[in-house]
Amino acid sequence: MSATALTHWLRVLAAPGHRHDEVLTPAALDFVGRLVGAFGERRLELLKERRRQALRLGSGSPLDFPMVTSGIRADPSWRVAPPAPGLADRRVEIAGPPDRRTAVDALNSGADVWMADFADATAPTWDNVIDGQLTLIDAIENREQPATTIVVRPRGWHLDEEHLEFDGRPVPAALVDFGLYFFHGARRQIDAGHGPYFCLPKLENRYEARLWNDIFVTAQELLGIPRGTVRATVLIETITAAFEMEEILYELREHSSGLNAGRWDYLFSLIKTFGHRTDFLLPERGQVTMTAPFLRAYTELLVRTCHKRGAHAVGGMAAQVPGKDPAAHEAAVAKVRLDKEREAEDGFDGSGVAHPGLVELCREVFDGVLGDRPHQIDRTRDEVEVTAAELLSVRRTGGPPSAEGVRANVAVALRYFAAWLRGRGAVALYGLMEDAASAEIARVQIWQWLRHRVVERETVVRLLEEELVSLGAEDPWAPLDEIRALFERTAMAGELPLFFTPDAYTQHLVRRVEEGA
Template sequence: MTTTALTHGVHVLAAPGDRHDEILTPEALDFVARLAVAFGERRQWLLKERRRQAIRLATGSPLDFRLTTSAVRADPSWRVAPPAPGLTDRRVEITGPPDRRMAVNALNSGARVWMADFEDATAPTWDNVIGGQLTLLDAVERRIDFTTADGKEYRLADRDRLATIVVRPRGWHLDEEHLEVDGRPVPASLVDFGLYFFHCARRQIDAGHGPYFYLPKLEGRDEARLWNDVFLLAQELLGIPRGTVRATVLIETITAAFEMEEILYELREHSSGLNAGRWDYLFSLIKTFGHRTDFLLPDRAKVTMTAPFLRAYTELLVRTCHRRGAHAIGGMAAQVPGRDPAAHEAALAKVRLDKEREAEDGFDGSWVAHPGLVPVCRKVFDGVLGDRPDQIHRTRDDVEVTAADLLSVRRIGGPPTEEGVRTNIAVALRYFAAWMGGQGAVALDGLMEDAATAEIARVQVWQWLRHRVIQREDVLRTLDDELAALGAAYPWAPLDEVRELFERTALSAELPLFFTPEAYSRHLVRTTEPRA
């Protein structure tokens, strides 16, 4: 391995890989370094504020709509920027990691948007991070076509039939330990954003689109403001007109749900709407209020989007977006079409019902995880939208949501079942094993699972143990069973490491906020520097 010294105190602490030099040019690294120097300290302050807010809420401070920003919410005059080229019609969006096979399939799928996901669907090995950037560059340059060893061809369709690329960088809470500036790891979000923006922003503009992003796991308006300032500086440094960037924010934390309008306001010249992220939202709810018995949730399969507190959240999202001229994008359909005809039809029926609810509620589009679900989602939204590109005209003035509505979590479906506990343990273990092996999106039992589903699986076990609705000895017995099953199915799985990760993140007295930061440092970082 080599440590390569570059400009502005930048060091790449990883072995060079195939074609990495096309992405890690001195100029691109200098650009990322400028972003890191400009915003690194502010990002650290915001992460500390997250922890302070968590302590306040855990010690009894109420969560409510902020009085200090009531003028923003009350002002009817402001709106976000109009939809950018390629983002006017978003009735179907497909998500997945930025690998070459996924890229070709997603771009050709018939979806209007492909969200190239460096966050939940990517295990952040250095090869995956830089390989994902190469995938995007090759896709934009239309040189991504390839043929597999067994002769299967992957070819891009005509340009006007391709999905628009929208990139989801990693969240503010993560560092990229393979890249340092002035001896400090670069925020992973700025690595993913900066490398894509540097190499592809101008190319996308020339192709008739632009540099578009999905922003994950924001906890409030100040974090949105930070992203807006990143966009302003990035555009200035590369001479790109202000307002060219567009960003959709995933409302997937409970605190962000109370600041939807403020988030749109902070990003308004760069905003392209909000998205309802189901599993991360429930994960955030447990992280924030898991110490309270009135927030105890049942099996995750029983917490559907028809639950009153989730209905309040999604209806408020639609109302907020449409009031401000922004797109409201629905949640993920994670089903993977199977070979069994009955199971296949049952999965499609479930997807269809979910998308019909979203379209009727006023969403302008929705997510799917598999190309086989694109026609189902498109047909539903075609039936509601017709020739219109969206439903922004439906301002949903009938919706009135209070803080109590958002926080009124009821015991839906009773206490957790033995099957629910086992499913959560099995999903977490199998996902952890795949993630440690460099795979971030995994098909498990007919669903496409990613880091968000692993997070909700392990924090539910933690919550149930905390409130003693399940017994620790039963969990440990199930853990042994599922580890044995994992080892039998995947002999390569690092069972000791998987067990240690599960015990540390699901069975400890204090709940780790995310499984990814420490697991990344322990299992995925490969640098020239000695590490414990």
């Protein structure tokens, strides 16, 4: 089958699938092509700037709040746009991949918002990407569904979509996820009383937020949709973005719906950025709670920043999966309750869960603080002052990681890789709903411990082999050699790969049908 030639130099390099023609219409692909033509080169320049910033920080340059934007932070006059329809009350959000079963569960869970996650919760096979778009179209068309607001999380700027080609190169995956959903869903959502809403992952600075804002403006102009209809929540899940929260809100202010706190990705970013330094050596991930001073500084600053500018502050995702064992279930519920109580009392306007069984618990906690109010943005937290030193004060507690802690990271990474390579981006492991962020923090912690010799390489090799044997017994069809190689490349190499997904995607998930084949 030959690749399909389309206007604006966009070609499909994948075999057709069931109902794919409903998404990959010539007009939709033309729309995505226009966005790629207008913004693709700028995205590449921003990725180069990421690498330059990483080199600067790696060589010892300090990380601080930017002096050049001090005027934006000091100016009391600006605020973000008021909440859009369906986004005023966000006390309970549920996240998951945009597959049909998850969509049904999420839209009937009682959550106020469903975040359809093409990023960390989706293994980006071509079928998953297009079927996810079909799921969203069908969900919007189903007029009998509960009034849950849909928010779409596209893939990050660092990822390509190799099943689409523009001018001889892969297309930015973020523009594929955004563009196809916007083209097919924006008008439908407006007609349904909501709008095209997004959650933006992995941003590292204000320039990346500005790029998204310009994309929103152009997309609205191309489809004749009023400017400001798009709304976007930004996940603050990188350490550099934590120093530019106000600037990110400012760049997106006419399209902003607030900020969202991440956890595993934030810790993952810390290690990627400062993993070469012993003062950023983290203990095993189960010991790094949100009460740690540097994480408290991060969440306090997020609430303060959002409410100062009239924006929602949304708390982190509870990954616990309610279990059948009564004792384990009660322990998980108690942990989630404590976490949500802290967030609500700190001023967050809502929070997230990964399982429908936790929706009512989250609602109960936030109802207790919010009452009949949709949010607590009026609680401006003026008393909060956070310094750069506090954001970066990662004090290692305890001794070296335990054997169980090292094994847990190896086990989670291997089992997640096994699921991801088979097209599953969200998987329940050891009582938690794990996604790509979980695998990232697990594998970079192994890398950091090896680098600083708090764990011997021989120990990791032994645990790797033992866990591969266990995985093979659990799943005789697991591609053990591929999983081992992926772990060795991303967790045990001398230089740390920034993400496991780009290389693994290219090697294992891309199934192109080349022209003339």
